[in-house]
Amino acid sequence: xxxxxxxxxxxxxxxxxxxxxxxxxxxxxxxxxxxxxxxxxxxxxxxxxxxxxxxxxxxxxxxxxxxxxxxxxxxxxxxxxxxxxxxxxxxxxxxxxxxxxxxxxxxxxxxxxxxxxxxxxxxxxxxxxxxxxxxxxxxxxxxxxxxxxxxxxxxxxxxxxxxxxxxxxxxxxxxxxxxxxxxxxxxxxxxxxxxxxxxxxxxxxxxxxxxxxxxxxxxxxxxxxxxxxxxxxxxxxxxxxxxxxxxxxxxxxxxxxxxxxxxxxxxxxxxxxxxxxxxxxxxxxxxxxxxxxxxxxxxxxxxxxxxxxxxxxxxxxxxxxxxxxxxxxxxxxxxxxxxxxxxxxxxxxxxxxxxxxxxxxxxxxxxxxxxxxxxxxxxxxxxxxxxxxxxxxxxxxxxxxxxxxxxxxxxxxxxxxxxxxxxxxxxxxxxxxxxxxxxxxxxxxxx
Amino acid sequence: xxxxxxxxxxxxxxxxxxxxxxxxxxxxxxxxxxxxxxxxxxxxxxxxxxxxxxxxxxxxxxxxxxxxxxxxxxxxxxxxxxxxxxxxxxxxxxxxxxxxxxxxxxxxxxxxxxxxxxxxxxxxxxxxxxxxxxxxxxxxxxxxxxxxxxxxxxxxxxxxxxxxxxxxxxxxxxxxxxxxxx
Numbered sequence: 023x024x025x026x027x028x029x030x031x032x033x034x035x036x037x038x039x040x041x042x043x044x045x046x047x048x049x050x051x052x053x054x055x056x057x058x059x060x061x062x063x064x065x066x067x068x069x070x071x072x073x074x075x076x077x078x079x080x081x082x083x084x085x086x087x088x089x090x091x092x093x094x095x096x097x098x099x100x101x102x103x104x105x106x107x108x109x110x111x112x113x114x115x116x117x118x119x120x121x122x123x124x125x126x127x128x129x130x131x132x133x134x135x136x137x138x139x140x141x142x143x144x145x146x147x148x149x150x151x152x153x154x155x156x157x158x159x160x161x162x163x164x165x166x167x168x169x170x171x172x173x174x175x176x177x178x179x180x181x182x183x184x185x186x187x188x189x190x191x192x193x194x195x196x197x198x199x200x201x202x203x204x205x206x207x208x209x210x211x212x213x214x215x216x217x218x219x220x221x222x223x224x225x226x227x228x229x230x231x232x233x234x235x236x237x238x239x240x241x242x243x244x245x246x247x248x249x250x251x252x253x254x255x256x257x258x259x260x261x262x263x264x265x266x267x268x269x270x271x272x273x274x275x276x277x278x279x280x281x282x283x284x285x286x287x288x289x290x291x292x293x294x295x296x297x298x299x300x301x302x303x304x305x306x307x308x309x310x311x312x313x314x315x316x317x318x319x320x321x322x323x324x325x326x327x328x329x330x331x332x333x334x335x336x337x338x339x340x341x342x343x344x345x346x347x348x349x350x351x352x353x354x355x356x357x358x359x360x361x362x363x364x365x366x367x368x369x370x371x372x373x374x375x376x377x378x379x380x381x382x383x384x385x386x387x388x389x390x391x392x393x394x395x396x397x398x399x400x401x402x403x404x405x406x407x408x409x410x411x412x413x414x415x416x417x418x419x420x421x422x423x424x425x426x427x428x429x430x431x432x433x434x435x436x437x438x439x440x441x442x443x444x445x446x447x448x449x450x451x452x453x454x455x456x457x458x459x460x461x462x463x464x465x466x467x468x469x
Numbered sequence: 470x471x472x473x474x475x476x477x478x479x480x481x482x483x484x485x486x487x488x489x490x491x492x493x494x495x496x497x498x499x500x501x502x503x504x505x506x507x508x509x510x511x512x513x514x515x516x517x518x519x520x521x522x523x524x525x526x527x528x529x530x531x532x533x534x535x536x537x538x539x540x541x542x543x544x545x546x547x548x549x550x551x552x553x554x555x556x557x558x559x560x561x562x563x564x565x566x567x568x569x570x571x572x573x574x575x576x577x578x579x580x581x582x583x584x585x586x587x588x589x590x591x592x593x594x595x596x597x598x599x600x601x602x603x604x605x606x607x608x609x610x611x612x613x614x615x616x617x618x619x620x621x622x623x624x625x626x627x628x629x630x631x632x633x634x635x636x637x638x639x640x641x642x643x644x645x646x647x648x649x650x651x
Contacts, residue, residue: 049551056552059573060566 047076055083063091128229131215132161136186139224148231150203161186168200182212186225190214197232206233250300257297261290302358302431310438311355315462318380318388319346321353325360326378333368333376340368344380347388348462355435356459362428363392363455371396371452387441387458398449407445408433432457470516471574471583472505478516479505481541482523490526497522510575510582513604520605532609539613543621560618560626561647564597565589587611596626596647602640608633615645624648 054065065087067080122129128145132138138159146153149168159167165179178198185194193213200206210229264287266272268280275283322344330340349356367376374395381389399407408429432455436443440460447453483491495502498518505511524534547554553570557563568587575583588600601611608630615628625648632642 053552053556056550056556059553059570060556 043073047073051076051079051083058087058090063087063094126230128231130164130227130229131224132227133224136160136162138164145229148206148208148229149200170202182227185212206231207236208232246300250297253293254297254301257290257294261294264290299427302427311359311435312352313350313439313460314352315348316351316353316356317346318349318356318390318459319344321356321360322364322378322380322390325357325364329361329364329368333371337373338368338371339375340364340378341375342378344378345382345388347380347382349388349459350462351435351439351441351459355439359432359435359457360390362432363390363457366428367392367394367396367453367455370394374452382461383458386461386463388461390457390459391454392457393452393454395452398451398453399445399447400449401447404445404447408443470511470513471507471571472509472511473507473574475505475511475516475519476507477542477545478519478523478538480545481538482527484541485527485537494519494522494526497526508574508576508579510579517605520607531607535607535609536613539610539617542610543614543617547621554621558622560615560622560624561597561645563618563622564599564615564645565591592644596645599643599645600640601643602634606634606641608635608641608643611641612643615643619645619647 051067054067057065067083067087122140122142123144125142125144128148129140129142130138130145131140138161141153143153151164151167162183165183178196181194182196184190185192191214193211196210196212198208198210200208208229209232210227212225212227215223215226263272264283267275268283268287322342326340326342330338333340351359364376364378371394376395377391377393379389379391379393381391383389433443436457436459441458443455443457445453445455479491479494482494492502498515498521500515500518500522520534523529524531527534529537553566554563557566568585568589571587572583572585586601586603588602590598590600592598599611599615601608612628612630619626619628627646627648628643629645630641630643632638632640634641
């Protein structure tokens, strides 16, 4: 064999060897990378020889595999952490659900988009609505559907819808009744719910069935009313005999006897006032004013004439500016309204002036305004002064005495004949009560 | 659809009818003639158009195309991916790994376009259960591939379609049992 041929033959053999080497290396690489593909990240590529090309490829591939393994480990650690957090969240959710589902209140959660997102079973039970029909309704639709349960609560929920529309952050209290699934009375509080970072996250409606409370209140009212009626008759007799004794019709009294009798008389007066107030409260419960024409001017003059002497003893002035107006409210109720307002003004004004004005409004209403320079009402309490039996937290108020039903009677009577009452007050400066009653102009004044 | 499968379909047609047939199929499908990229995900409509054009140009029915394409697929795949077949070791392991392999192929850039069409559930002694949910409804192709996989490993078993999307089901379900004696 010639030298050239030998060299060529050697060259071909080397090339064949190198091809075989490359094939082995490639097959080994593919095999190792396939193991990686199947999830074996412990693979380490080891080239058969120190070939620089395969050495670099193997090194960089090992680095890439390590990077991938590290990334996967980090993600797995993160996943484990998330799983652990998920378990905590699930546990807390289970606790929260248990609390919500065993609550004595119906609870509704409305998302910030305005849709019903959650309600506990009691909510559906109390309202008689079906969860599967109302579970994803918008709040307005839900309220509308409550109307099918007998009494439309749309008006009661108007403040809630207003709060939703304006995004108000203050809680809203509402009260409403439903006829179905059973006659029930409810008190509800609507309040925004905040996320962990303090952002508005939706709203909660907590619904409390106050039917039993209302029933107890009615029973109490009835008891008080009956009691007052039962007490009035013997009290009248006692008062009559005390008067007879005081006037000496049953014989002259010694000084000590007269003093004792004055004490008895004073307390009989207080007891009589108390019973009168209780009977007024009962009247609010059982009846309403009638929209029959009455002479407001004469009523005001009569009441001021009766009540003002109590103030005059303390130097209090009662100033009247009275227009001759008739209003649609029966006289007995009108006397009650006027007396309670003027009597209160005199009682709670230690000194100064009580102004009583009657004027015609331009909207078909007559206005009775009773204004004083008295102790005034704190703003925090002004919404509650028309509640029955409510009395302001004030030493002077307690010293003056009373049952706390006077203003509730006024409000009840005024509203029952289509009128309204509002109040403005500043503590230490005085109060102004403005009653609007429908004018009787054009209505027969014979009644 | 993965470019790898589309490329195999084109190569299969080329083997059957040559480059002219491939050109006619692209033309009939109204698809630009091209070599599909292995790691790329292409629109399903494009694959559907190629299959429909293949049926028309080759003048074959769906079962024939499914059978023939499966034969080609299983002939070339062990040559293209010897390590996968070798490391899997048996039909059951390979079939279970197919969804993972499919998900590994698309590049990161177009992974979002990828949608799983095959789900494999290991039923233990009961074999495996494959759920095939594809708009192309080529469950015949899947069944042939499965039988050929058993054959590749020299195994015996049963491939049985229990639900088919062509019968109005939401997806095709193919159950595979493996004969222990094999």
